[in-house]
Amino acid sequence: MTRTWFITGANRGLGRAFTVAALGAGDRVVATARDPRTMDDLTDERLTVLPLDVRDREGVFATVAAAFEKSGAIDVIVNNAGYGLVGALEELSEAQIRDQMDTNFYGALWVSQAATPYLRAQGSGHIVQISTVGAVGSLPLFSMYNASKWALEGFSASLADELRPFGIAVTMAQMGGFDTDWAKSSMKFAEALPAYQGLREGILGMPDYPDPLAPPPAVEADENAEWAEAAPEVGAAGLLELVNDPNPPLRKIIGPGAQQMVAMALDQRRLDYGKDPEFTWPA
Ligand SMILES: NC(=O)c1ccc[n+]([C@@H]2O[C@H](COP(=O)([O-])OP(=O)(O)OC[C@H]3O[C@@H](n4cnc5c(N)ncnc54)[C@H](OP(=O)(O)O)[C@@H]3O)[C@@H](O)[C@H]2O)c1
Numbered sequence: 001m002t003r004t005w006f007i008t009g010a011n012r013g014l015g016r017a018f019t020v021a022a023l024g025a026g027d028r029v030v031a032t033a034r035d036p037r038t039m040d041d042l043t044d045e046r047l048t049v050l051p052l053d054v055r056d057r058e059g060v061f062a063t064v065a066a067a068f069e070k071s072g073a074i075d076v077i078v079n080n081a082g083y084g085l086v087g088a089l090e091e092l093s094e095a096q097i098r099d100q101m102d103t104n105f106y107g108a109l110w111v112s113q114a115a116t117p118y119l120r121a122q123g124s125g126h127i128v129q130i131s132t133v134g135a136v137g138s139l140p141l142f143s144m145y146n147a148s149k150w151a152l153e154g155f156s157a158s159l160a161d162e163l164r165p166f167g168i169a170v171t172m173a174q175m176g177g178f179d180t181d182w183a184k185s186s187m188k189f190a191e192a193l194p195a196y197q198g199l200r201e202g203i204l205g206m207p208d209y210p211d212p213l214a215p216p217p218a219v220e221a222d223e224n225a226e227w228a229e230a231a232p233e234v235g236a237a238g239l240l241e242l243v244n245d246p247n248p249p250l251r252k253i254i255g256p257g258a259q260q261m262v263a264m265a266l267d268q269r270r271l272d273y274g275k276d277p278e279f280t281w282p283a
Pocket of ligand 1: 008009012014055080081084103132133176182
């Protein structure tokens with residue numbers, strides 16, 4: 001059966017790989033991108049490209065309406081658009097913090113809200129939130145990225161329970177490391193305070209944040225790393241497997257080594273609670 005997908009941030013990285021994989025599976029895709037011209041190289045009669053900046057709530061509602069009008073029904077909604085903001089909390093500006101939440105959290109929220117009445121009316125559908133293993137654990141200098149994805153997961157878990165009776169599934173796809181522009185040209189940085197130099201060296205391997213006007217630093221892939229970054233196509237294969245599942249899970253870890261990262265984060269949480277003598281696990 002041919003499905004129809006709606007994907008945000010479809011022009012680069014994982015979003016593009018998802019789009020190509022869905023088309024490759026014989027499905028139809030409504031791909032959205034801030035600049036649709038960046039998708040001109042993808043020509044397929046089953047592909048519709050619409051302009052969308054997910055921070056624009058009115059734009060999201062109009063684009064989702066246009067997508068349902070054109071397609072009749074949409075089977076898979078992929079909230080993929082997002083980026084990483086790096087900086088110690090006190091180094092981040094209000095504008096940077098708001099933009100991180102507007103994109104990673106509110107963007108996915110507006111799309112979910114706009115699509116829900118249509119999915120409810122059709123009595124089917126699968127909303128996939130592109131989350132991260134960083135929504136289970138956390139990393140210093142990534143507080144607002146962590147917060148945006150934890151917030152995404154918070155409303156999505158609740159939404160899953162609200163929509164299950166209508167035959168609609170919600171999954172948080174917790175992605176591991178993928179070789180996209182996420183850790184390169186897309187990443188945004190705070191203004192460095194000297195106090196966090198040691199932390200930057202430990203976490204990022206550099207004393208300062210990169211100059212936003214300089215070309216992105218060449219990052220050498222460490223193929224021996226336990227969880228070396230995988231090609232985006234690997235992530236797309238994982239997503240296809242997920243949407244092919246007739247009973248999709250609420251949480252799906254996708255990416256090599258990502259399971260270990262989630263296990264470590266959960267174990268850390270367990271150890272924390274274990275310090276409380278009143279805290280016991282149910283038998
Ligand atoms: N790569 C990883 O290791 C990794 C791991 C965990 C989770 N993720 C998540 O995966 C998703 C995709 O990231 P990626 O790795 O593919 O990074 P990427 O290569 O930098 O692609 C990011 C995409 O998001 C789009 N985007 C950013 N802000 C947007 C906005 N306001 N409106 C619409 N589109 C916007 C970008 O569009 P423009 O071209 O217009 O900027 C681009 O298409 C993100 O949510 C990210 O947090 C990635």
